[in-house]
Amino acid sequence: MDNPALSKRELVKAIVHGIKQDTESYKQLKKLLHRQRELMQSRDNRGLNLHNKLQTELCDDLMLKANQRRQMLESLGFAGNASGMQSLIGKMPPASSAQVAKLWHNLLQTVKESQQVNEANGKLLVAQQEVINQLLHPHADSKHDYGCIRSL
Template identity: 35%
Template structure:
């Protein structure tokens, strides 16, 4: 197997791993929202290391993908991957394009879930801040905007 073929094989393996990782991440982000709304700090504390492990795995695979694409002389990013796929035999082109499309889709879903969780956290922080200011009305008058 040539060096280029090995690089492509490693790229594909990383993409398959990332898809599975994003599926797990999506589940954990949904759980995180549930525990945020319930204000269940014990469950959130248990969940955070799992989330961090998934983020680290995705980061590792992303760096590896960057290195492999650079080694192959392919522009880094989605357009570069699509260019690479177009150079492969026809049966592989379709499979890899579908894999990449599904990876981009689930990554977008995870991003939306994460942003939603950030919104919940921001709302909770605002509520707490308002509650803290109730006991000291002068703080409300001079609250920084």
């Protein structure tokens, strides 16, 4: 995003527009994560494979947009991270600052919610893997079952 033709005002507008888009994309991701959980719970491997491709594409797009925002922040002289975004918000006129701060807060909240759903999905996946391992290797834990050593 090193386009010298973009003015500072245009860069700020692009950042704000990107925040709005990313908030909607993260809302979509959260829905996809809930759907992923449903597919995992129903053990729909085929559906899960197709679903995960869509989810991966959305995540890749979100990463690309975050990188673009980082580059725009840096080209404005700010750190390319959340503290840089806070610094930019602090330099804006009060009316704009309040509005952009709210948009930024909404994005961060939506990201956090998506992370929580993703973590829950990860825990479900681990639990399912443990069940599968127990089914495939039913006697693997018997070496730790001291009750099996007892003689009658």
